[in-house]
Amino acid sequence: DQQVKQNSPSLSVQEGRISILNCDYTNSMFDYFLWYKKYPAEGPTFLISISSIKDKNEDGRFTVFLNKSAKHLSLHIVPSQPGDSAVYFCAVNFGNEKLTFGTGTRLTIIP
């Protein structure tokens, strides 16, 4: 059974500090990993991705780390800004045509 878990439903971080969002997955073979961000009353928007042949991908303030041995994915946002307050979903492609999403983490940046 292919599963994606985000064990922290919510996270609060002071503005300017680092936000770290975590994601665990199962049953990996060929995998591709994505992070989406969602504001209220809007659809999710793509943020950053990483393939299983890499262990890090960086895009501006956002960095995704992949630990394949631990089957663990994390998203780092630094410095955190008020506009980063949103729900963040990780998603995994387990080598098929589907994306499996985690349950989401609500990030609140405190000014």
Next chain:
Amino acid sequence: EAQVTQNPRYLITVTGKKLTVTCSQNMNHEYMSWYRQDPGLGLRQIYYSMNVEVTDKGDVPEGYKVSRKEKRNFPLILESPSPNQTSLYFCASSPSKGGNQPQHFGDGTRLSIL
């Protein structure tokens, strides 16, 4: 503007009354998909389509139908809606295979089945 458009955005209806949620994309994308979002469950895929006339079941297809007669449109059909289909629904599209391509999402349709 490149976008995925869903209609209606909100709908309250009753059990058993057939309804259709439309989805249209203007990006000439091959891949389209429907998801539902429920509290504590994240986004779960209902159906997806890799091209015209090609559709396949996602993780939670029961009670839903889809069709892909044209590349731009991918309607979601609830033939006999039930209260457990009350949810927030998202349509998404991507240029080709869904797994490795970032998907563009619509703004969602909130369905309430009484």
